[in-house]
Every structure is written in structure tokens, then in C-alpha cells.
Amino acid sequence: MTALIGDLLPYAVGVAISPIPIIATILMLLAPKAGGTSVGFLIGWVLGITVATVVFLVIAETSGLEAGSDPSTTSSWIKLILGVLLLLLAVRQWRSRPKGDEPATLPKWMSAIDSFTLVRALLLGFALAAINPKNLLMCIAAGAALGGSTLPSGDVVVATVVFIVLASCTVAVPVIGYAVAKERMRDPLDELKVWLQANNVAVMSVLLLVIGVVLVGKGLAGL
Template sequence: MNGVLGDLLPLALGVAISPVPIIATILMLLAPQARGTSIDFLVGWVAGIVVATTIFTVIASTAGLDDGSDDSSTTSAWIKLVLGVLLLLVAVRQWGRRPKPGEEAALPKWMAAIDSFTFVKALGLGFLLSAVNPKNLLMCVAAGTAIGGADLSTGEAVVSVAVFTVIAASTVALPVLGFLVAHERLRHPLDELRTWLQANNVAVMSVLVLVIGVVLLGQGIGGL
């Protein structure tokens, strides 16, 4: 199980250090309905990670990737290779979209409407960003493949999904929970963090996805 957790750590960090959901969280915390929308966003974010990872864990397990045979090991290695290549392509595409010096980074148009988000919209947005967003979905696919492709008991698989979820959701959970406790103290630091992430979100995500893509490529090559 320790080996699986080691494989999950970089993938969980890849989901956690995603600038767009962190920016969305901060904007919700600075909005009039901060408490309600931010909590719902967190619930949706966690649910998306759990659902996506669990689905691909079950798929990998039922596909026989955990039977310990040479064929299953080779299949798992090829899956990691494909995911690694896809992440590298995403990183290159992201890097090509980085703003030029002196140019303001473009952010999704929906962010301008966050102030008026209802609780349901916040919940749905959290789920979509974690379970449907291509970059995070690839991380969840890789995590599910690692868990389902290992020879784990049901309890160990559940613990693995839980550990992955806790780490992956931490960068959204910590600001939300911290804001509930000390919202006035956190307003200024959160606003500064939002400004920095808006300016650097493309570069941060490109480098992060590149590193994880290389890790998966290495694991895939090593498994062939």
C-alpha cells in the first residue's frame, strides 16, 4: 500500500495546486455570501474528486489490472505512458497560452459572476472543476488506475482514495475552513494570493503538469 500512496502523492498535488479553483475559492470567500457558497463549492470539489477517482479505481480493478500477471502490469504501464503523454501535451498547450510580459492573464468569464452565485451553482462548479476539468480528470484517472491496479483489499483501496482526496482537496479546504474561523484576518492575504495566482496561473499549471507527466512517463517506461 505504501507504494500506491507514493504514486498518489504527486497526482494529488497536481490537483491541489490548480490555480483556477483556488482563485474561484478566494473570490467566493470575498463575495457577499461567502460562507454558504464557499462551503458548497468545497463539498462539490471533494465530491468530484471522490467520484472520479472511485469510478476509475473500479474500472481498473474490474479490468483485471490488479491480478499481478505480466499482461496486467504491461497494460497498467501503457496506461501510465498514455496519461503521461497527454499531460505533456496539456503542459505544452498551457505554456503556449501564457501571457506575454506586461500582458494581463485571461481568466474564465464565469469568474466575473461569482459574486452572484447561488449555493447550487457553487456546488456544481466545484464538482465540474474537480471531476470534469481535463487536467484534474487526467490526475484522477491516473490515481484510480494506480489504486485499482494494485493488489489492495477493499479497505486499503478506500483509505487510498481518502488520502488522495484529502491532499487533492487541501488547497480549497484550508482557505474555506480558515475563513470560517478568522475571516477578517484572512481577507488581505487571500486577496494578495488571488492577485499572484491570476498573474501566474498558466505558468504554475504548465510546470506542474509537465513534472507529473514526466513522472507518469517514467513509471510507464519502468513498468514495460
């Protein structure tokens, strides 16, 4: 099981270190309705990761990607294709970076976060986790690895839970920390928000590049 969790770690980190959801979480925590919207966003984020991962886990299992009878050629092709897609996303992300002193552009919906309700925050969290192409590709890769494992069902469930917890931690930790120590968290969150707004493109580009290379390497090794 430890080998399977090791395979899942890059994908979990890829989902966890996604600047936009972290910035959205911080903005909600600094908004007037911090408690309700941040909890709703966290619930939606966890649900989105869970649904996307489990759906592709089931697809991988029913498509016969088990690693038992050989490293499946189909599984290797899936890893190779996902890796290439992530590399293309990395290039696209890097090319969209601000030029010179141009300020970083963020999604327009972020300006409306102050007026978000719990339900809207939940739906946003779900969409960013399960529909956003970058995170969806990570969940597809994780689901394929889980569904292609020959481990007992109990071990696969544990590995799935570990993946979801790790992938959710960067949203969960600020929400829980704010609930426990609201005043002490305000300044660090504000500083982190400023840094992520300025560097989100670079962070995401490097992350996509590294995980894309890993997937391409694993795909080629299995062909």
C-alpha cells in the same frame, strides 16, 4: 500501503495545486455570500474528485489491471498515454501564457461569482474537479493506481481517502480558515489571489510537465 500512497502523492498534488479552483474559492470568500457559496464549492470539489477517482478505480479493478501477475502491460500503457497527454497539456498551457505586459486572462464565469448561489457553486466545484481535463487526467491516474493494487480492500479505501483529502486541501483550508478567522484571512487571501492570477499559467505548466514526465517514466519502465 505507504508505497501506494507514495504513488498517489504526485496526482494529489497535481489536483491540489490547480490555480483556477483556488482563485475561484478566494473570489467566493471575498464575495457577499461567502459562507454559502464557498461551502457549496468545497462540497462539489470533494464530490467531483471522489466520483472521478472511484469510477476509474472500479474500471481498473474490473479490467484486470491488478499488479499481482506482473506489472500489467495495460497499466503501463495507460500511464504512458496519460503522461503524454499531460505533457501536451503542459505545452498548450505554456503557449497560452500572456506575452510581455499582456494581463493574464481568466475564465469569464469568474466575473459572475458574486451572484452565485450555493447550488451553482457546488456544480462549478464538481465540474472543475471531475470534468476539467487536467484534473480528470490526475484522477484517472490515481484511480488506475488504486484499482491496480493488490492490497486488501481496507488499505485501498484508506489510500483513496488520503488521496481525496490531499487533493481537496487547497480548497478546504481557505474555506475552513475563513470560517474560523474571517477578518484575519481577508488580506492574505487577496494577496494570494493577485499572485495566482498573474502566475496561474506558469504554475500549471510546470506542474503538468513534472507529473507528465513521472507518468511517462513509470509507463516506460513497465513495458
